[in-house]
Amino acid sequence: MIKKVLSSTxxxxxxxxxxxxxxxxxxxxxxxxxxxxxxxxxxxxxxLGFLISIIMKFFx
Numbered sequence: 001m002i003k004k005v006l007s008s009t010x011x012x013x014x015x016x017x018x019x020x021x022x023x024x025x026x027x028x029x030x031x032x033x034x035x036x037x038x039x040x041x042x043x044x045x046x047x048l049g050f051l052i053s054i055i056m057k058f059f060x
Contacts, residue, residue, distance in 0.1 A: 026034065
């Protein structure tokens with residue numbers, strides 16, 4: 001049981017190191033693009049939730 005936990009923990013650490021080494025800091029342009037897309041997604045979800053709440057008020 002302990003061997004299995006240690007083995008899976010070691011495997012997890014190795015995978016984390018591999019991902020960490022592949023990471024890089026985004027450029028300013030990449031960051032702005034990600035921020036715009038995220039803001040647009042949040043806005044769309046907010047409007048959708050607002051419309052659903054308005055529709056629910058009419059039926060309930």
